[in-house]
Amino acid sequence: xxxxxxRLKESASQTAGPYVHIGLTPNFAEITxxxxxxxxxxxxxxxxxxxxxxxxGRVLDGTGTPLRDALIEIWQADADGLYNSPSEMxxxxxxxxxxxxxxxxxxxxxxxRFETIKPGRLPFKDGRPMAxxxxxxxxxxxxxxxxxTRMYFSDEExxxxxxxxxxxxxxxxxxxxxxxxxxxxxxxxxxxxxxENETVFFDI
Amino acid sequence: xxxxxNLKPETGAFxxxxxxxxxxxxxPGYKTSVLxxxxxxxxxxxxxxxxxxxxxxxxxxxxxxxxxLIHNFAKPGESAIGPRIIVYGRVxxxxxxxxxxxxxxxxxxxxxxxYRHKKEGYLAALDPNFGGCGxxxxxxxxxxxxxxxxxxxxxxxxxxxxxRPAHIHFSVFGHGFAQRLITQMxxxxxxxxxxxxxxxxxxxxAAINGLTAALDREATIPMDSRAYKFDIVLRxxxxxxxxxxxxxx
Numbered sequence: 001x002x003x004x005x006x007r008l009k010e011s012a013s014q015t016a017g018p019y020v021h022i023g024l025t026p027n028f029a030e031i032t033x034x035x036x037x038x039x040x041x042x043x044x045x046x047x048x049x050x051x052x053x054x055x056x057g058r059v060l061d062g063t064g065t066p067l068r069d070a071l072i073e074i075w076q077a078d079a080d081g082l083y084n085s086p087s088e089m090x091x092x093x094x095x096x097x098x099x100x101x102x103x104x105x106x107x108x109x110x111x112x113r114f115e116t117i118k119p120g121r122l123p124f125k126d127g128r129p130m131a132x133x134x135x136x137x138x139x140x141x142x143x144x145x146x147x148x149t150r151m152y153f154s155d156e157e158x159x160x161x162x163x164x165x166x167x168x169x170x171x172x173x174x175x176x177x178x179x180x181x182x183x184x185x186x187x188x189x190x191x192x193x194x195x196e197n198e199t200v201f202f203d204i
Numbered sequence: 205x206x207x208x209x210n211l212k213p214e215t216g217a218f219x220x221x222x223x224x225x226x227x228x229x230x231x232p233g234y235k236t237s238v239l240x241x242x243x244x245x246x247x248x249x250x251x252x253x254x255x256x257x258x259x260x261x262x263x264x265x266x267x268x269x270x271x272x273l274i275h276n277f278a279k280p281g282e283s284a285i286g287p288r289i290i291v292y293g294r295v296x297x298x299x300x301x302x303x304x305x306x307x308x309x310x311x312x313x314x315x316x317x318x319y320r321h322k323k324e325g326y327l328a329a330l331d332p333n334f335g336g337c338g339x340x341x342x343x344x345x346x347x348x349x350x351x352x353x354x355x356x357x358x359x360x361x362x363x364x365x366x367x368r369p370a371h372i373h374f375s376v377f378g379h380g381f382a383q384r385l386i387t388q389m390x391x392x393x394x395x396x397x398x399x400x401x402x403x404x405x406x407x408x409x410a411a412i413n414g415l416t417a418a419l420d421r422e423a424t425i426p427m428d429s430r431a432y433k434f435d436i437v438l439r440x441x442x443x444x445x446x447x448x449x450x451x452x453x
Contacts, residue, residue, distance in 0.1 A: 011437045014227070023310060150254075203249070
């Protein structure tokens with residue numbers, strides 16, 4: 001016998017279900033008067049530093065049909081590569097940038113959309129710079145545990161080429177599933193849950 | 205967003221998730237999971253700064269009635285219909301440490317099992333005084349509490365005659381984005397729990413018990429509300445004692 005490690009088990013995940021909007025975006029669900037606005041709808045203000053961009057896309061199921069009941073959250077660094085988090089020890093992030101956004105997919109078209117800024121680079125564990133990226137978390141009816149992935153930028157070819165995470169993807173043919181295509185100031189990032197172009201999801 | 209704690213923030217990577225304990229992605233008894241589950245393996249990553257950090261919300265986002273679902277959608281002087289309950293508990297991590305400043309958001313059906321959502325077609329009536337959403341932020345020790353009505357069971361188009369047990373959905377933020385969790389709380393003694401295809405996406409009965417709130421007679425308020433205790437466990441994190449200096453850095 002030895003000492004007990006006295007660890008607890010994490011609470012098990014369950015699906016967010018089809019009515020996730022009631023709890024996380026009640027105004028979007030037409031439950032008004034409880035919260036003044038839905039959390040995560042505004043990431044930037046007039047003073048936010050950095051290049052303004054729009055990130056949009058859809059989440060597609062195994063038949064290619066867009067999910068019209070998914071909810072996306074994103075988490076990203078500011079223009080200088082700093083996170084607006086108490087665990088950020090490298091400096092103070094832009095106070096005019098939250099770094100976190102939440103958007104339900106449209107109930108008709110399935111599209112999500114974030115008005116944000118392009119994040120700066122930040123170091124991997126060994127000090128090598130990671131390419132600019134946005135962390136995505138996807139929940140919906142039929143998804144039992146939230147799916148983590150990352151979005152990279154099509155106009156950061158050099159940085160993407162030296163990114164330690166993209167470099168870990170054994171099947172290089174899958175790397176483009178994480179790269180959003182730029183058109184003007186808009187990046188389009190479609191997430192394929194299943195099938196031929198399945199997005200790379202992470203166990204982080 | 206702001207830090208509510210004077211404690212030194214922790215910066216270690218989170219313990220690996222036990223994906224045998226959590227539900228798998230593909231669980232055909234829950235039919236919608238069939239086309240919404242990745243078929244390729246997940247890419248495993250030790251946490252980088254992108255996962256170790258996460259948004260933290262200040263108590264200033266909370267309105268006075270955010271943690272009172274009996275009244276936060278009700279007309280003045282009125283209240284929601286149904287069994288009045290208090291749900292309370294602690295958010296801790298796998299090391300048993302209280303998680304301070306954790307934002308909890310909850311949503312649920314009314315006493316008849318009806319959700320206030322336009323995609324919802326169940327014939328049970330809406331309660332004009334019940335919206336179904338609320339939120340709270342844990343205190344320095346990780347404690348939270350809210351007041352609501354006990355939700356009713358709810359039929360859903362999966363099997364011919366499938367019913368969800370009474371449940372409250374929970375969304376939880378810890379201190380790092382890797383701790384992000386959505387789950388459901390069930391009620392002690394509900395015979396529907398063990399018949400539900402969504403509950404049964406979890407293999408281990410101990411994990412299901414961990415989502416089942418206990419009736420707490422000691423916290424029950426006489427002539428007012430019963431109380432259920434529901435503790436939530438988030439991922440623990442490694443100490444950074446040997447991670448400060450990289451070789452060669």
